[in-house]
Amino acid sequence: MPDASTVWIVIPALNEARTIGDVVAPLVARGWRVVVVDDGSRDATAVAARAAGGVVLRHALNLGQGASLRTGFAFVQRQRDAEIVVTYDADGQHQPDSVAALLDVLGRSGGDVALGSRFLDGSAGAHVPAARRALLRLATVFTRVTTGLHVTDAHNGLRAFTVPAVARLRLTHNRMAHASEMLSEIARLGLRYAEAPVTIRYTDYSMAKGQRPLDAIVILWDIFTAGLR
Amino acid sequence: MLRIQVLLIALLAALALYLFRLRTTPRDRLLYVLMVGVGVPLVLFPDASNVVAHAVGIGRGADLVFYLFIIFSLFHFATSASRIRQLERQLTQLVQDRALAVPDLPGTQGASRA
Numbered sequence: 001m002p003d004a005s006t007v008w009i010v011i012p013a014l015n016e017a018r019t020i021g022d023v024v025a026p027l028v029a030r031g032w033r034v035v036v037v038d039d040g041s042r043d044a045t046a047v048a049a050r051a052a053g054g055v056v057l058r059h060a061l062n063l064g065q066g067a068s069l070r071t072g073f074a075f076v077q078r079q080r081d082a083e084i085v086v087t088y089d090a091d092g093q094h095q096p097d098s099v100a101a102l103l104d105v106l107g108r109s110g111g112d113v114a115l116g117s118r119f120l121d122g123s124a125g126a127h128v129p130a131a132r133r134a135l136l137r138l139a140t141v142f143t144r145v146t147t148g149l150h151v152t153d154a155h156n157g158l159r160a161f162t163v164p165a166v167a168r169l170r171l172t173h174n175r176m177a178h179a180s181e182m183l184s185e186i187a188r189l190g191l192r193y194a195e196a197p198v199t200i201r202y203t204d205y206s207m208a209k210g211q212r213p214l215d216a217i218v219i220l221w222d223i224f225t226a227g228l229r
Numbered sequence: 230m231l232r233i234q235v236l237l238i239a240l241l242a243a244l245a246l247y248l249f250r251l252r253t254t255p256r257d258r259l260l261y262v263l264m265v266g267v268g269v270p271l272v273l274f275p276d277a278s279n280v281v282a283h284a285v286g287i288g289r290g291a292d293l294v295f296y297l298f299i300i301f302s303l304f305h306f307a308t309s310a311s312r313i314r315q316l317e318r319q320l321t322q323l324v325q326d327r328a329l330a331v332p333d334l335p336g337t338q339g340a341s342r343a
Contacts, residue, residue: 028335037328046333056333059324071325075332174321 004031006083010072013090017043028053037068066178098198102160111192112165116158147187
């Protein structure tokens with residue numbers, strides 16, 4: 001496994017002042033570097049993230065999660081000692097142990113990407129609410145058909161990339177469709193990927209902040225109109 | 230002259246004047262001159278559109294004008310949408326560049342919110 005200080009965790013955040021400190025601190029405590037991209041928050045997200053030990057990049061306007069991740073990636077690529085980029089959610093549903101699992105799989109597989117999955121053996125897939133599970137299954141089938149990637153979980157915010165791999169990604173979606181876009185980029189570039197078992201903690205807070213089934217339609221629209229200029 | 234003709238011509242003239250002051254690119258100005266140049270004669274001589282319509286196989290002049298209106302609207306919609314996308318990309322680039330230029334490092338007060 002690489003030295004912890006060469007691992008950068010990118011966390012897009014919008015109005016997460018309540019939780020962001022508790023999300024950042026345990027990651028920093030393990031020696032990983034954290035960069036929080038404050039996507040135009042109207043609360044004290046930036047202050048709380050910095051106090052917890054994160055670097056904060058601030059968008060003057062709200063651009064969306066996809067754009068926030070790109071800003072974070074660009075920052076990490078400028079860090080001379082950076083070797084691995086991890087994407088992580090700000091709402092508290094991800095666990096530091098899941099980052100360790102990603103790094104472990106990435107290191108052992110020798111690949112370019114490790115993708116988090118809720119539905120592998122060893123992950124606590126049983127805790128995914130039924131309605132969400134059904135929607136995710138649909139998204140996974142869609143991803144398999146459109147990208148040819150054999151993933152078990154299409155919309156998981158936990159991923160680890162090597163820095164050279166992330167530098168090759170061509171990402172354009174500002175909003176939520178970036179999750180599908182990253183997978184199609186992995187397919188296009190022929191990046192070597194492996195899945196790592198992760199556990200998502202569904203709380204009332206994260207469910208309220210998270211995506212609704214209707215968002216799936218918005219994401220599909222984004223994908224289909226992406227080619228237009 | 231019918232009252233509706235006076236009203237329509239006045240509105241066309243006002244629109245042309247407004248757009249002429251607003252838009253300065255020659256291409257746009259040409260478009261608006263063309264619009265008024267076609268619009269005013271049509272208001273004055275509505276039967277003229279019938280002649281053109283019959284010549285291309287459409288029953289009524291009003292239908293011809295309506296079809297042209299639809300085509301023009303769709304064209305306008307498409308160009309506006311592409312312009313918005315372009316602006317979005319530029320805005321994104323600007324906001325990202327600014328965020329990267331002044332990172333807040335941990336343990337500092339951070340840059341003041343601009």
